[in-house]
Amino acid sequence: MRIGIFGGTFDPIHNGHLLLAEQCREQAALDEVWLIPAGSPPHKETTGITAGKQRREMLEFAIAGNPSFVIQDLELHRDGPSYTVDTLQQLKESHPTNDFFLIIGADSVRDFHTWREPEAILEQAHLIGVNRPNISLPDLGNLTDKLGETVITKISWVTMPGIDLSSTDIRQRVRENKSVRYMTPRAVEVYIHNNRLYLD
Numbered sequence: 001m002r003i004g005i006f007g008g009t010f011d012p013i014h015n016g017h018l019l020l021a022e023q024c025r026e027q028a029a030l031d032e033v034w035l036i037p038a039g040s041p042p043h044k045e046t047t048g049i050t051a052g053k054q055r056r057e058m059l060e061f062a063i064a065g066n067p068s069f070v071i072q073d074l075e076l077h078r079d080g081p082s083y084t085v086d087t088l089q090q091l092k093e094s095h096p097t098n099d100f101f102l103i104i105g106a107d108s109v110r111d112f113h114t115w116r117e118p119e120a121i122l123e124q125a126h127l128i129g130v131n132r133p134n135i136s137l138p139d140l141g142n143l144t145d146k147l148g149e150t151v152i153t154k155i156s157w158v159t160m161p162g163i164d165l166s167s168t169d170i171r172q173r174v175r176e177n178k179s180v181r182y183m184t185p186r187a188v189e190v191y192i193h194n195n196r197l198y199l200d
């Protein structure tokens with residue numbers, strides 16, 4: 001099977017994430033997209049992040065009824081920073097015949113050379129980069145300097161209609177008592193309100 005691996009903090013998941021995953025599924029002819037909530041995102045300030053259990057529950061509501069999207073919560077059960085290289089290794093061991101495609105937004109592609117063991121990641125997965133509003137498509141100089149020109153052959157691009165949304169925007173809007181309707185699925189919106197998330 002061709003499996004898309006889409007990791008994120010998802011605090012909360014929003015419609016930009018969902019459209020991105022669906023466009024990758026279609027354009028890269030993936031059988032499934034596995035959404036992987038980060039236990040402890042390596043490059044983010046982790047204090048104040050919503051509990052993994054709640055971020056996972058929001059994911060469940062968001063993808064309910066879509067058999068092509070699957071949540072894999074292995075990073076929530078692992079201690080320490082959630083390095084993608086470790087996640088891919090674990091997934092390769094448990095699903096040795098799958099082909100994995102690591103899906104990341106343009107901001108993450110720009111920083112990819114700073115990730116832990118990018119070379120080992122690219123040995124285990126093909127990389128799919130996706131455009132993101134206000135992020136110019138990165139020149140991959142830093143990556144080719146580090147890994148050589150052949151790295152280019154391991155990266156492909158999916159283009160989606162730009163959705164200028166971030167989880168930060170949504171948290172901010174909730175804090176300011178503004179509407180987040182149509183920015184995230186209705187069930188996620190209700191979950192946020194029922195659980196009083198993002199109010200301080």
Ligand SMILES: Nc1ncnc2c1ncn2[C@@H]1O[C@H](COP(=O)(O)OP(=O)(O)OP(=O)(O)O)[C@@H](O)[C@H]1O
Nearest residue numbers: 008009010016104105108131132163165166167168
């Ligand atoms: N609107 C968007 N368009 C394209 N890619 C996106 C978009 N939002 C998030 N992504 C990508 O989704 C992945 C997970 O993102 P993440 O969960 O950190 O969301 P975020 O909206 O960037 O969150 P935050 O605002 O908290 O930093 C990253 O690879 C990121 O580049």
Ligand SMILES: O=C(O)c1ccc[n+]([C@@H]2O[C@H](COP(=O)([O-])O)[C@@H](O)[C@H]2O)c1
Nearest residue numbers: 007008009038041042043083084115116
């Ligand atoms: O492995 C790394 O070094 C690494 C560095 C930064 C981000 N990541 C992963 O990239 C995904 C998106 O991260 P973030 O911080 O944008 O939510 C998430 O799955 C992180 O675990 C991974």
